[in-house]
Amino acid sequence: MAKKIKIIVAKPGLDGHDRGAKLLARIFAEEGMEVVYTGLRQTPEMIVAAAEQEDADVVGLSSLSGVHNYFFPKVVELLKSKGLNDVLVVGGGIIPIEDYDFLQKSGVKAIFGPGTPTMDIVSFIKSNVRAR
Amino acid sequence: MERPDAPYCESPAIRTLSIYDEVGDSADSTCEIGYSHLELLPRMLSAREPVLLSVVVERTSGLMNRDYAKQILEGSQQAVARLISWLEDEDERAYPFMEELYPHTGKAYILGITGSPGAGKSTLTDKLIRNIRKSGLTVGIVAVDPSSPFTGGALLGDRIRMSEHSTDPDVYIRSMATRGFLGGMAKATCDVVKVLDAFGKDVIIIETVGVGQDEVDVVGLADTTCVVLVPGLGDVIQSMKAGIMEIADLYVVNKADREGADQLNMEVSARIEQDTHIKMSGWTPTVHKTVAVDNVGIKELWEAILKHKDFLESSGRLVEKRRNQTYQETLRMIHNEMFRLIRDQLQENGRLDRLVEEILERRRDPYSTMREILDEWQFFTPKQKEAS
Ligand SMILES: Nc1nc2c(ncn2[C@@H]2O[C@H](COP(=O)(O)OP(=O)(O)O)[C@@H](O)[C@H]2O)c(=O)[nH]1
Ligand SMILES: [Mg+2]
Numbered sequence: 313m314a315k316k317i318k319i320i321v322a323k324p325g326l327d328g329h330d331r332g333a334k335l336l337a338r339i340f341a342e343e344g345m346e347v348v349y350t351g352l353r354q355t356p357e358m359i360v361a362a363a364e365q366e367d368a369d370v371v372g373l374s375s376l377s378g379v380h381n382y383f384f385p386k387v388v389e390l391l392k393s394k395g396l397n398d399v400l401v402v403g404g405g406i407i408p409i410e411d412y413d414f415l416q417k418s419g420v421k422a423i424f425g426p427g428t429p430t431m432d433i434v435s436f437i438k439s440n441v442r443a444r
Numbered sequence: 445m446e447r448p449d450a451p452y453c454e455s456p457a458i459r460t461l462s463i464y465d466e467v468g469d470s471a472d473s474t475c476e477i478g479y480s481h482l483e484l485l486p487r488m489l490s491a492r493e494p495v496l497l498s499v500v501v502e503r504t505s506g507l508m509n510r511d512y513a514k515q516i517l518e519g520s521q522q523a524v525a526r527l528i529s530w531l532e533d534e535d536e537r538a539y540p541f542m543e544e545l546y547p548h549t550g551k552a553y554i555l556g557i558t559g560s561p562g563a564g565k566s567t568l569t570d571k572l573i574r575n576i577r578k579s580g581l582t583v584g585i586v587a588v589d590p591s592s593p594f595t596g597g598a599l600l601g602d603r604i605r606m607s608e609h610s611t612d613p614d615v616y617i618r619s620m621a622t623r624g625f626l627g628g629m630a631k632a633t634c635d636v637v638k639v640l641d642a643f644g645k646d647v648i649i650i651e652t653v654g655v656g657q658d659e660v661d662v663v664g665l666a667d668t669t670c671v672v673l674v675p676g677l678g679d680v681i682q683s684m685k686a687g688i689m690e691i692a693d694l695y696v697v698n699k700a701d702r703e704g705a706d707q708l709n710m711e712v713s714a715r716i717e718q719d720t721h722i723k724m725s726g727w728t729p730t731v732h733k734t735v736a737v738d739n740v741g742i743k744e745l746w747e748a749i750l751k752h753k754d755f756l757e758s759s760g761r762l763v764e765k766r767r768n769q770t771y772q773e774t775l776r777m778i779h780n781e782m783f784r785l786i787r788d789q790l791q792e793n794g795r796l797d798r799l800v801e802e803i804l805e806r807r808r809d810p811y812s813t814m815r816e817i818l819d820e821w822q823f824f825t826p827k828q829k830e831a832s
Binding site: 314315316318337338340341342343344345346347348349350351353354355357358361362364365366367394395396444 | 521522524525526528529532533535591592595596597598599600601603604605607610611616617618619621623
């Protein structure tokens with residue numbers, strides 16, 4: 313049986329829009345990945361618990377409400393604290409360019425702003441995902 | 445060098461590293477060395493003596509053979525998670541651990557929840573978990589959604605409804621895609637249930653869409669099967685066609701806040717009443733109205749499930765059911781493996797293609813071809829051979 317990339321798409325924070333995240337989830341599924349969509353208003357703890365139970369290879373975080381500087385590094389940190397160091401964390405949504413550096417230093421492997429061609433996201437994931 | 449699994453860095457390789465770093469020190473001294481150090485390992489090694497290098501490499505490959513079974517029995521979620529992935533991939537590494545885990549299975553109570561997409565199965569499962577947790581029991585959930593037949597991918601959305609329980613250490617939720625398997629199940633679903641069973645979950649809930657005619661559907665796996673219906677979908681007629689009405693131990697009329705719930709309730713009850721005249725059975729299915737989103741009727745539903753469990757246990761049906769399941773499963777496993785072996789061998793040297801061509805050109809027929817191949821595999825006893 314062919315291995316599948318398993319990806320969690322999560323929407324940390326309190327804003328109530330997840331159209332973008334849902335769209336991405338669908339795109340990943342179209343690309344042959346198994347996508348676990350966790351829904352709105354996820355805490356970092358919930359996201360990491362889901363990643364652990366689902367044995368996720370990738371965690372995709374989406375934020376529109378400006379909470380990324382807190383939530384994204386927190387997810388990375390919690391993953392690390394559980395020993396899940398090889399889970400690829402990527403982010404997207406509305407994130408000011410000046411935050412990219414900080415986020416990448418804190419372990420978010422890539423940030424995809426609005427308008428990033430979805431194929432770029434997909435190919436980044438495919439070439440950076442772990443083996444299991 | 446192969447990378448060990450990240451979560452388990454503090455095992456043999458690390459110890460080896462410390463032995464190595466402190467050459468001459470006692471062999472069981474350990475120190476905290478993180479994953480990133482492992483990447484440096486080759487460079488560190490190259491500076492040292494070849495003898496030590498071989499020691500380290502050997503120990504490191506020992507890391508690949510972590511004892512997942514032991515860790516699962518000790519409560520490691522990550523070991524459970526990885527073993528399940530391997531089972532889904534049909535990765536050979538999984539099976540030795542399954543052999544070890546098997547003696548620890550058979551304790552969980554297995555509940556199947558099935559029904560059309562959107563019927564409210566996940567919402568219902570979420571509320572059932574809440575009830576089950578209140579009674580102090582632990583829960584495992586296997587939520588199966590279909591894979592796309594076109595892309596092989598899947599959108600698994602059942603966790604959305606179960607967020608409340610995602611950080612409860614006594615609840616383990618796993619989403620699964622069917623990966624082309626029929627009957628609303630994934631091929632590995634029964635293996636995954638066993639892992640969660642051995643992991644010590646008291647109740648395991650399998651959520652699946654619909655029910656196939658396959659013997660490998662949720663009915664063949666669950667002790668109690670709940671069929672979820674909703675008013676206004678013409679569900680009953682559809683379900684009767686699909687054979688769903690035969691498989692339910694309990695019916696749930698969900699979305700009872702909607703118009704038509706009473707009507708549906710009556711139709712289902714009438715159908716059950718009819719069935720009691722046709723079939724003799726110790727158990728008459730019960731019908732339960734719920735509003736899953738508002739947690740209405742769930743407590744009663746859980747009590748009804750427990751009643752069915754009591755019935756199965758006191759009547760000896762549970763043992764009978766599981767004997768039947770084991771019988772089917774054992775046969776199925778042998779069947780699958782034999783098929784795989786023969787297929788792989790036939791495909792290996794292009795022989796199957798040649799056979800197909802010959803059959804197409806009518807230089808052969810598929811019947812004798814099949815017999816010929818089976819003969820090679822010595823499936824026939826000498827006696828049968830003589831007879832044929
Ligand atoms: N009105 C109403 N909606 C419900 C009820 N139970 C679930 N839903 C909604 O039905 C939709 C599908 O529910 P979900 O649990 O995902 O269904 P599943 O596909 O069977 O797992 C969601 O929007 C739920 O909020 C109910 O009792 N009443
Ligand atoms: Mg569902």
